Amino acid sequence: MPDADPILLELYRHRFEGVADEMGVTLRRTSHSPNIKERLDLSCAVFDGDGALVAQAAHIPVHLGAMPASVGAACAAVDTWAEGDVVVLNDPYAGGTHLPDVTMVSPVFVGTRDTPSFFVASRAHHADVGGMTPGSLPLATELVQEGTILPPVKLYDGGTRNDALLQTFLRNVRTPEERRGDLAAQRAAHSVGAERLQALAEAHGTAEVTAYARHLQGYSERRVRAALSGWPAGTYRFADELELPGGNTATIRVAATVADNTITFDFNGTDDAVDGNLNAVLPITESACYYVVQGLTEGTIPVNAGSFAPVSVRAPEGSLVNAVAPHAVAGGNVETSQRIVDAVLGALTQALPDRVPAAGQGTMNNLTLGGTRPDGSSFAYYETIGGGMGAGPDAEGLSGVHVHMTNTLNTPVEALEQAYPFRVVAYRLRPSSGGAGRFQGGDGLVRVYELLVPTTATMLSTRRPTAPWGRDGGTPAAPGRAVLVHPDGRTEELPAHFSRTLPAGSRLRVETPGGGGFGPPTDDGAP
Incomplete structure (x- = not known):
């Protein structure tokens, strides 16, 4: 692949990010719920044909770092993609984060290719997806109590809606018409994303557009590695407490190791998953670590699969930060993610005392x-x-x-x-x-x-x-x-x-x- 032209690279950065931004604007304007329309509890992103992140809008950090797992789960569930396909999912143990975050993934075909050149994805927090209490963030002890669980499944197959799936989902929520409207808004956002990517390919050629997606990922990886090379090598440890119902606490322990232009976050020693809903699945933990690295490496590096590549996350299976089914996880996405950030920042205070707040x-x-x-x-x-x-x-x-x-x-x-x-x-x-x-x-x-x-x-x-x-x-x-x-x-x-x-x-x-x-x-x- 020829070297990237630096001017074109910057243009394509903004072109891809602009696609994600316009998807987000469409989702906001067409949604029905105040949670999406007013609070902007949504995220949109563009992925390459292999399911690797190319660009994201400046939306929700806890969504975006975890969305690659959703695209990966969708690709694993679909043997053959077709124009008009839309996969929907929210299962935290199959690419999701917590049940109210409903993710959609769609292929984008450009040129004459019979396989996707890109994917577009959106994640929106739906104000109710069933479960024990309104709002679907109950004080649950297992996942089935938290709401309707959607494994990766086609909501649209070649453009034809799976009405049986839609009606089953709507029958299990408290606000079905609002949910119907928000799902339609997500699909509208995907239509806009696909149209913009196809227009780019028509204007500049499929080969150039797909090449610059890879160039952009490589550029981000080089910049993150260069930034990490200036961090003092070593292992830095920290522990923070997460409050549990009843007055108890759980400890999150992390060791951050900087070496050879990479950083590894090891959560060995973190307490086991708990009986309540504060457990986090691994993509949430990865999101928190990616977010911290992004913030401490100037915050100007394009966020994509390349920027994630120098960052490794290890967490014991079955722990609070890498829960396994059937543990409840509603609060892990929102509360435990915050404490993971605190723990990681606490560790990096020792390496970067002039940067960490x-x-x-x-x-x-x-x-x-x-x-x-x-x-x-x-x-x-x-x-x-x-x-x-x-x-x-x-x-x-x-x-x-x-x-x-x-x-x-x-x-x-x-x-x-x-x-x-x-x-x-x-x-x-x-x-x-x-x-x-x-x-x-x-x-x-x-x-x-x-x-x-x-x-x-x-x-x-x-x-x-x-x-x-x-x-x-x-x-x-x-x-x-x-x-x-x-x-x-x-x-x-x-x-x-x-x-x-x-x-x-x-x-x-x-x-x-x-x-x-x-x-x-x-x-x-x-x-």
Whole structure:
């Protein structure tokens, strides 16, 4: 293969990323649920004909690092691809992450090839896929309790929809019309992605377009290896605690080894998978490690299969960070992924003290609310709530933002109140919740929901008794908390993990953690 022209390489980087971006815009604009339309809980990416990542949009880190496993699972399940095929899946043990994240994979044929030249994929968090509680993030102990499980299977075969599969799925969810609309939006995004890739091939030739997909992967690999060559060689260890229901904790241990332009993350010694839903499948652990390396290698290197190649992840099978069926995993995707990032950053603090920040809030503060509207229709709402970013070696942490493995927006109050029978009566920063230091950690948020009908509320959160850590003398941030205000005015402190049906008139107050401070505080509190 001839060497790449550097100008064309940069053009193709933006061309491929533009395809993924336009897929995401299409998915957002055509979706039905506020979770996708407003919060942007979605991700889109382009893969080559071998199923290797070529480009991704700047969507959700926890989705994108794991999506190669989804494409691999889809390819393993399909013997022969045809124009119009769409595979759908959400099984965490067959290419998925957790059940609400529904992934679609489609082949793209360009030129006269009878095998796919590319694949396009999308992942969207569906606000309900069945299971024990509305929102499909129940306090489960096995996967079947969490919702409808879809192994890799064709939803469209040569353009013909599998109506039996669709109806079976819709019959097992609480909000079937919303799910139907969101699935259709994902397919629309794939149509746009395929059209744009085919147009590139028509304009520039199939050989050039496919060649530059490989050039781009090689370029990213070279840049990551060059960046890693500047990191001090050695093995760096760290352990962090993940809070479990009932007051217990599980330990995540990692050893990061830098050597020969590569980095290996070994999670040997991490505790075994737990009885609850905080277990993570291996692609989630890989996502967290890829994310950290990307962030510490300038953050400007195109993310694709090449940028992942110098990064190896080892995790004991059956552990908290490499769970096996039938363990529940709903919280592993959202909570354990955050703690894996904290552990990996803690280890690399020893190698790169001038780059690694203090701990961010370390949780997604997952809240689901569901029930029946006065007109008899069902509703299911899901949201992650931002908090504080950890302060860095030369900057304060941001306040009231999503950090690390989540990259969503909030649901705007106006959109939320239009779609659901509850309202937000307070939404503001949580003063002084960030850790003190030479550089202050970011503050968390306060968000108060007033329920207008009886509602089942479920919350998965961490960093409650344990606080996000500071660095180099900076103080820890304030941990999070949740408070229930009963209709009669009584207040009740709620645990980090709870699920219960609340009467109309209840108010649920969520206070999210701040970020850790960096460096010892000065006497006057100024940097």
